Amino acid sequence: MKVVKFGGSSLASGPAVENALNIITAESERQVVVTSAPGKRFDSDIKVTDLLIKYAHEVNHGRDGSAIAEQIFQRYVEIGQYFHLPIEDLLPLKDILLGLPKQTYPNKNYLLAAFKAHGERLNAKLIAKILQSQGVKARYVDPKDAGIIVTGTPNNASVSPESYQLLDNFSYEADEKLIFPGFYGYTLAGHIATFSRGGSDITGAILARGFHADLYENFTDVDAIFSANPKVVDDPQPIHTMTYREMRELSYAGFSVFHDEALIPAIQGQIPINVKNTRHPEKRGTMIVPEKGFKPETIITGIASGKHFGALYLHKYLLNKEVGFTLRILRILNKYKLSYEHMPTGIDDLTIIFDRDTLNDELIDELCNDIQTEISPDHLDWISDYAIIMLVGEGMRDRIGVMRDIALPVAREGISLRMVNQGASEISIMLGTEAKDADRAVAAIYDYFFKQGE
Amino acid sequence: MKVVKFGGSSLASGPAVENALNIITAESERQVVVTSAPGKRFDSDIKVTDLLIKYAHEVNHGRDGSAIAEQIFQRYVEIGQYFHLPIEDLLPLKDILLGLPKQTYPNKNYLLAAFKAHGERLNAKLIAKILQSQGVKARYVDPKDAGIIVTGTPNNASVSPESYQLLDNFSYEADEKLIFPGFYGYTLAGHIATFSRGGSDITGAILARGFHADLYENFTDVDAIFSANPKVVDDPQPIHTMTYREMRELSYAGFSVFHDEALIPAIQGQIPINVKNTRHPEKRGTMIVPEKGFKPETIITGIASGKHFGALYLHKYLLNKEVGFTLRILRILNKYKLSYEHMPTGIDDLTIIFDRDTLNDELIDELCNDIQTEISPDHLDWISDYAIIMLVGEGMRDRIGVMRDIALPVAREGISLRMVNQGASEISIMLGTEAKDADRAVAAIYDYFFKQGE
Numbered sequence: 001m002k003v004v005k006f007g008g009s010s011l012a013s014g015p016a017v018e019n020a021l022n023i024i025t026a027e028s029e030r031q032v033v034v035t036s037a038p039g040k041r042f043d044s045d046i047k048v049t050d051l052l053i054k055y056a057h058e059v060n061h062g063r064d065g066s067a068i069a070e071q072i073f074q075r076y077v078e079i080g081q082y083f084h085l086p087i088e089d090l091l092p093l094k095d096i097l098l099g100l101p102k103q104t105y106p107n108k109n110y111l112l113a114a115f116k117a118h119g120e121r122l123n124a125k126l127i128a129k130i131l132q133s134q135g136v137k138a139r140y141v142d143p144k145d146a147g148i149i150v151t152g153t154p155n156n157a158s159v160s161p162e163s164y165q166l167l168d169n170f171s172y173e174a175d176e177k178l179i180f181p182g183f184y185g186y187t188l189a190g191h192i193a194t195f196s197r198g199g200s201d202i203t204g205a206i207l208a209r210g211f212h213a214d215l216y217e218n219f220t221d222v223d224a225i226f227s228a229n230p231k232v233v234d235d236p237q238p239i240h241t242m243t244y245r246e247m248r249e250l251s252y253a254g255f256s257v258f259h260d261e262a263l264i265p266a267i268q269g270q271i272p273i274n275v276k277n278t279r280h281p282e283k284r285g286t287m288i289v290p291e292k293g294f295k296p297e298t299i300i301t302g303i304a305s306g307k308h309f310g311a312l313y314l315h316k317y318l319l320n321k322e323v324g325f326t327l328r329i330l331r332i333l334n335k336y337k338l339s340y341e342h343m344p345t346g347i348d349d350l351t352i353i354f355d356r357d358t359l360n361d362e363l364i365d366e367l368c369n370d371i372q373t374e375i376s377p378d379h380l381d382w383i384s385d386y387a388i389i390m391l392v393g394e395g396m397r398d399r400i401g402v403m404r405d406i407a408l409p410v411a412r413e414g415i416s417l418r419m420v421n422q423g424a425s426e427i428s429i430m431l432g433t434e435a436k437d438a439d440r441a442v443a444a445i446y447d448y449f450f451k452q453g454e
Numbered sequence: 455m456k457v458v459k460f461g462g463s464s465l466a467s468g469p470a471v472e473n474a475l476n477i478i479t480a481e482s483e484r485q486v487v488v489t490s491a492p493g494k495r496f497d498s499d500i501k502v503t504d505l506l507i508k509y510a511h512e513v514n515h516g517r518d519g520s521a522i523a524e525q526i527f528q529r530y531v532e533i534g535q536y537f538h539l540p541i542e543d544l545l546p547l548k549d550i551l552l553g554l555p556k557q558t559y560p561n562k563n564y565l566l567a568a569f570k571a572h573g574e575r576l577n578a579k580l581i582a583k584i585l586q587s588q589g590v591k592a593r594y595v596d597p598k599d600a601g602i603i604v605t606g607t608p609n610n611a612s613v614s615p616e617s618y619q620l621l622d623n624f625s626y627e628a629d630e631k632l633i634f635p636g637f638y639g640y641t642l643a644g645h646i647a648t649f650s651r652g653g654s655d656i657t658g659a660i661l662a663r664g665f666h667a668d669l670y671e672n673f674t675d676v677d678a679i680f681s682a683n684p685k686v687v688d689d690p691q692p693i694h695t696m697t698y699r700e701m702r703e704l705s706y707a708g709f710s711v712f713h714d715e716a717l718i719p720a721i722q723g724q725i726p727i728n729v730k731n732t733r734h735p736e737k738r739g740t741m742i743v744p745e746k747g748f749k750p751e752t753i754i755t756g757i758a759s760g761k762h763f764g765a766l767y768l769h770k771y772l773l774n775k776e777v778g779f780t781l782r783i784l785r786i787l788n789k790y791k792l793s794y795e796h797m798p799t800g801i802d803d804l805t806i807i808f809d810r811d812t813l814n815d816e817l818i819d820e821l822c823n824d825i826q827t828e829i830s831p832d833h834l835d836w837i838s839d840y841a842i843i844m845l846v847g848e849g850m851r852d853r854i855g856v857m858r859d860i861a862l863p864v865a866r867e868g869i870s871l872r873m874v875n876q877g878a879s880e881i882s883i884m885l886g887t888e889a890k891d892a893d894r895a896v897a898a899i900y901d902y903f904f905k906q907g908e
Contacts, residue, residue, distance in 0.1 A: 317718060348639040
């Protein structure tokens with residue numbers, strides 16, 4: 001049995017949904033379907049999720065949102081009409097949308113979560129109806145009925161372990177297609193709470209684990225996950241197979257095709273993931289598989305980069321003789337609820353690398369003040385334009401000369417390496433450069449590893 | 455004015471002391487002299503400090519130590535007789551030695567410290583007498599009279615800041631040589647406490663700072679500090695000039711010519727240090743100078759390595775999403791009063807590198823148990839044969855291609871790099887290898903940087 005998940009752009013219009021339905025019906029094993037909310041049909045289009053956020057905002061401010069509700073409904077009408085669904089099949093969706101403000105919610109955040117979730121919810125209902133109209137035995141299943149229980153904040157929830165027991169007990173026919181909305185679950189008190197944005201990937205992974213699927217097919221709008229960002233490297237090679245761990249390390253530094261958190265249920269259930277293109281389902285896509293038994297074909301599987309980092313540099317004589325020194329630094333970070341990305345340490349030096357998005361100038365000032373007062377370093381510098389490049393590959397494990405092969409093209413390009421962090425992970429090397437050099441470094445390293453034979 | 459310190463091998467015998475005295479009297483600026491205890495005269499010889507430790511041990515166990523005291527006294531007699539000192543000038547030293555057990559000490563550790571300190575103390579008294587017998591205006595100065603106040607444990611004390619005010623007020627003649635014993639000071643309660651072993655370097659640095667010396671000359675038994683360990687690299691280049699910071703980073707990983715802690719007072723007073731050879735005082739030796747104004751002549755100043763490390767490797771999915779994760783690890787380390795050397799972090803991996811000398815197998819087991827219980831990592835490994843190689847040079851700052859120049863020879867030798875840590879410090883790169891590969895790696899990198907022209 002396979003779980004099949006479609007992204008927003010794969011369900012944005014009638015023709016797109018038709019494509020998806022062909023994929024669903026092409027194989028009887030594709031039994032569990034997870035929907036996203038309709039995405040963009042064209043560049044300047046607005047995603048349904050964004051319309052729903054606007055709708056929730058209006059309602060949260062006591063204003064009438066019915067015009068936006070109508071705009072949202074029209075997106076579903078457009079798809080339904082493409083399949084010649086009678087309007088009476090569509091009107092219940094409108095009722096649900098217009099009924100949303102009348103429900104009760106514990107607070108405004110729960111209202112927002114419930115509104116957002118309806119992009120997926122209505123799409124799943126619609127797709128079940130379309131399949132039924134085509135004579136396919138299909139059933140809409142609400143996460144509540146299947147038992148997707150979540151905890152945490154209403155707009156950034158996590159799945160509860162008991163969900164897997166409930167899913168295990170969920171019964172369905174061998175010839176039935178189950179259509180699940182992605183992105184959300186229910187709290188124990190019965191309220192809707194969503195995963196983080198793009199969380200339909202997470203629902204798919206939860207269902208794949210819960211139903212013990214043989215494969216989790218993740219349909220999106222690219223032919224494969226590429227070994228480098230196509231905006232940085234011309235025509236990068238597709239990755240045919242990679243491990244969970246490789247995916248995780250590449251996601252970290254910028255690979256955004258597959259949702260990071262969605263890996264966890266797949267890993268727990270050891271379910272292979274296949275990222276494929278809705279428009280080219282015949283292409284093999286990218287398989288993401290367990291480490292066990294995996295035989296790498298190349299040294300480096302992928303190169304990712306992120307430019308959204310900043311670094312705090314600290315020098316103090318005899319720093320490493322001070323027991324508990326790092327502890328004091330971490331206590332300061334903890335006070336501001338700040339998590340850091342990395343902390344390379346020298347003898348008397350320490351660099352703390354932050355995700356810039358978690359910081360603002362005021363916080364940086366306060367942090368520096370605290371460190372100055374408590375630690376009295378001899379030097380303290382803030383570097384704001386830090387880029388991190390991740391080179392990931394199971395093939396670099398125990399392989400000699402990888403650092404040379406990275407350092408050669410970087411030096412040839414005249415790029416200065418601000419940081420090299422190798423050794424924490426066996427399958428990746430992390431480089432730091434100035435933000436302005438990052439793309440050139442990625443391209444040079446890519447060419448060295450992937451185009452040497454040419 | 456210069457402070458001149460002599461190491462134990464430079465004061466081990468009559469001829470050695472004669473050499474030292476020639477150096478002292480060769481320049482009128484060499485006014486402050488710091489002595490060590492007589493060291494080894496030949497390979498199987500026993501250092502006076504070790505005899506004193508044995509003496510203290512006997513006394514601490516309630517046994518008669520006078521035979522050892524006599525053995526110690528004979529070392530001074532031998533030197534005194536070389537200079538034809540009358541025996542009545544030497545007998546007071548014997549009285550002091552034999553009187554040591556009759557003094558009162560707060561505890562056995564203070565007794566040990568006081569006994570140990572007399573290697574330097576008696577040598578300083580003896581050298582002052584010899585100089586006087588040669589018509590030189592010389593004066594023995596006890597640390598108590600000059601004001602070297604220390605705090606901390608009796609056998610691992612630290613200098614108190616007030617010492618510098620007291621030294622500032624200490625008056626002496628412009629044509630007078632002051633002979634100070636190294637290695638110890640006095641607590642506020644008036645008891646002797648020593649610095650860590652080899653601590654005469656520290657006394658020299660304290661006096662250099664306290665007396666605002668123009669130069670701190672540190673006489674030892676090597677022509678210079680070498681750019682690599684002569685046991686690993688054939689005929690390594692001497693370092694003519696290096697910065698405090700370079701010395702500090704090289705000391706860390708194994709350069710043991712100059713005592714690490716002795717750098718601090720020198721840095722605080724910005725006193726340049728000249729490490730020279732007692733037997734070849736005409737050679738320029740190695741200058742250790744402030745960073746300001748220093749112009750590096752080579753990219754790498756020195757390569758050091760240490761093989762006494764172990765590493766704990768830890769992998770846990772979504773590790774870097776857990777705020778306060780490292781904090782929890784550090785709290786566990788703190789519980790065992792363990793300080794770590796480095797902690798490279800990956801996305802979901804963490805390696806903690808320890809000095810093996812601070813650990814035993816039982817402690818490693820307890821630590822792993824605690825981490826297992828509190829953190830539940832997916833993998834936890836202990837690697838016991840870790841070597842750290844430090845490449846240090848102010849010249850590598852902002853220089854492009856250094857990593858390539860390091861990685862090339864290492865790869866050519868077929869050596870696997872377990873860790874690369876660059877970026878915390880601007881003037882050093884740290885490599886990790888298996889202990890068995892460390893010497894080969896050092897030799898290969900040395901040859902690449904220092905012998906490319908040959």
